[in-house]
Amino acid sequence: MGPMNGSGDLSSEMEVDAFRRLFPLWFHERHLLESIRPDGRSLGRARDTTLALGAVASADGSALAKIGCTTMLAAIKMEVMTPTVESPDEGCIAVEFHMPPICSAIVRPGRPAEVAPVVSKQLSDTLLRQVVMTFSGMIDLKDLSLVSGKAAWMAYLDIYCLDADGALFDTALLSAVAAFCHLKFPMVSLNDDGRVVVVSGESKGGKSGKEAVNKEQRKLNLISIPFSLTCTLHNNYILADPTAEEESIMETLVTVILDSSLRLVSFYKPGGPVLAFTSAVM
Amino acid sequence: MEVDRADGRTRNQLRPLACTRGTLNRAHGSATWSQGETKVLAAVFGPKAGTKKNENPEKACIEVIWKPKTGQIGKPEKEYEMILKTTLQSICLLTVNPNTTTSIIVQVVNDDGALLPCAINAACAALVDAGIPLKHLAVAICCCLPDGGYVILDPCKLEEQRTKAFAYLVFPNSLASVRRKGSLQVEVEPVEHGIITSVTRGVMPVEDYLRCLERGRAVSAKLSEFLRRSM
Numbered sequence: 001m002g003p004m005n006g007s008g009d010l011s012s013e014m015e016v017d018a019f020r021r022l023f024p025l026w027f028h029e030r031h032l033l034e035s036i037r038p039d040g041r042s043l044g045r046a047r048d049t050t051l052a053l054g055a056v057a058s059a060d061g062s063a064l065a066k067i068g069c070t071t072m073l074a075a076i077k078m079e080v081m082t083p084t085v086e087s088p089d090e091g092c093i094a095v096e097f098h099m100p101p102i103c104s105a106i107v108r109p110g111r112p113a114e115v116a117p118v119v120s121k122q123l124s125d126t127l128l129r130q131v132v133m134t135f136s137g138m139i140d141l142k143d144l145s146l147v148s149g150k151a152a153w154m155a156y157l158d159i160y161c162l163d164a165d166g167a168l169f170d171t172a173l174l175s176a177v178a179a180f181c182h183l184k185f186p187m188v189s190l191n192d193d194g195r196v197v198v199v200s201g202e203s204k205g206g207k208s209g210k211e212a213v214n215k216e217q218r219k220l221n222l223i224s225i226p227f228s229l230t231c232t233l234h235n236n237y238i239l240a241d242p243t244a245e246e247e248s249i250m251e252t253l254v255t256v257i258l259d260s261s262l263r264l265v266s267f268y269k270p271g272g273p274v275l276a277f278t279s280a281v282m
Numbered sequence: 283m284e285v286d287r288a289d290g291r292t293r294n295q296l297r298p299l300a301c302t303r304g305t306l307n308r309a310h311g312s313a314t315w316s317q318g319e320t321k322v323l324a325a326v327f328g329p330k331a332g333t334k335k336n337e338n339p340e341k342a343c344i345e346v347i348w349k350p351k352t353g354q355i356g357k358p359e360k361e362y363e364m365i366l367k368t369t370l371q372s373i374c375l376l377t378v379n380p381n382t383t384t385s386i387i388v389q390v391v392n393d394d395g396a397l398l399p400c401a402i403n404a405a406c407a408a409l410v411d412a413g414i415p416l417k418h419l420a421v422a423i424c425c426c427l428p429d430g431g432y433v434i435l436d437p438c439k440l441e442e443q444r445t446k447a448f449a450y451l452v453f454p455n456s457l458a459s460v461r462r463k464g465s466l467q468v469e470v471e472p473v474e475h476g477i478i479t480s481v482t483r484g485v486m487p488v489e490d491y492l493r494c495l496e497r498g499r500a501v502s503a504k505l506s507e508f509l510r511r512s513m
Contacts (some may be wrong), residue, residue: 115364117356117357117360118357118360119359120357120359121357121360121361122361123359232435252372
């Protein structure tokens with residue numbers, strides 16, 4: 001790397017890695033001047049994404065999503081519960097987002113990351129979004145009902161962050177959506193006591209008292225699938241899909257979520273003024 | 283075609299605003315901000331020595347604690363804390379007092395819709411009362427989109443629950459015309475057209491979001507007038 005005016009003769013003696021650690025902002029700005037980023041991507045390019053369905057064999061639906069190095073594992077377990085009195089034909093989804101210490105150096109066992117509950121809440125807002133008059137979420141809770149007023153499905157969605165390298169919400173949303181796509185309802189039948197129990201076998205011919213409530217294993221119907229993109233803004237440069245290093249030095253972070261009919265689900269931008277924003281919406 | 287809202291306001295009308303500063307005499311700065319029935323009390327303590335563990339010691343650190351009216355602190359409160367923290371970090375001059383922590387405590391007194399904008403306005407007023415150096419003030423507004431496709435401002439709780447989408451927007455304070463008019467233009471758009479924070483809930487088409495933004499900007503001028511008068 002050639003010498004920079006600001007750092008004087010230090011940079012000509014320093015190695016690239018040391019320069020990167022000590023003056024991260026200058027390091028990245030030098031790259032931005034050439035319209036490129038330290039890992040060789042152009043400003044608007046996202047990292048390679050991979051998705052694997054069915055990563056957890058014991059769960060009813062699961063997926064492993066990787067965007068670059070950021071890895072998230074989502075798993076869904078279904079349980080039968082009695083629905084509430086106010087909404088007797090709706091099920092329930094509980095979303096939990098965990099950031100175990102394996103994912104990054106700043107998370108410690110006793111001190112949870114402060115970004116974890118925020119991502120968790122954003123996820124549940126995006127997936128559920130229950131409104132009285134109109135539905136605009138991905139999943140209609142009425143799909144989760146079994147016997148109206150008596151039994152409904154409760155889906156526990158757990159997302160574990162295995163590696164946190166920027167763009168956490170994007171990866172989490174991708175893995176959650178994929179896990180729901182992969183979800184298959186387990187077979188259930190009505191017990192003699194009138195309770196619904198899960199039937200593990202595949203045989204259709206059961207005992208005379210039991211009757212399968214849902215005869216075939218079905219999949220969940222997704223209304224409109226949301227996609228999200230996180231970008232950072234720095235001095236009029238817009239960088240798509242930042243890594244953790246870029247996120248920590250650039251102040252403003254924008255997350256845009258669109259659904260499959262190109263409507264805006266969320267435009268989330270905490271902090272930091274921006275002048276021309278219309279290009280960011282793309 | 284003016285739509286009659288439940289309390290008789292027009293679409294662009296805000297609820298009556300009230301701001302008092304110096305409500306708490308032990309805090310370094312405090313303010314109450316109320317928009318209609320929604321009332322938030324904010325207190326500022328600081329700057330105190332030392333920053334938290336992972337924070338940059340060359341800058342001042344801001345810590346936000348959000349106290350709900352009832353119930354325990356859960357995920358929504360943490361999210362509000364984070365949004366407030368990043369918003370206030372962008373308006374404070376962080377390099378003036380390095381290696382210090384400023385704590386802002388927000389207490390919800392009454393929630394009747396548009397809670398987060400009310401809290402941001404209250405926190406801003408409290409920071410001014412405490413004398414923390416700021417670049418500019420922030421004005422926050424809530425716009426919501428009921429089914430008709432038009433934008434209404436500053437909803438009350440019932441309207442917020444019934445609407446299919448809403449957006450909280452925070453804009454910088456419009457600069458007073460002490461300087462000449464021409465110097466307010468920075469590049470293409472004037473400085474007060476930047477967005478500091480935007481949080482949306484619910485699905486809406488992109489054009490509706492842009493309309494919310496325009497409406498929000500127009501109202502932010504009125505709000506900053508009010509803020510300036512009450513200081």
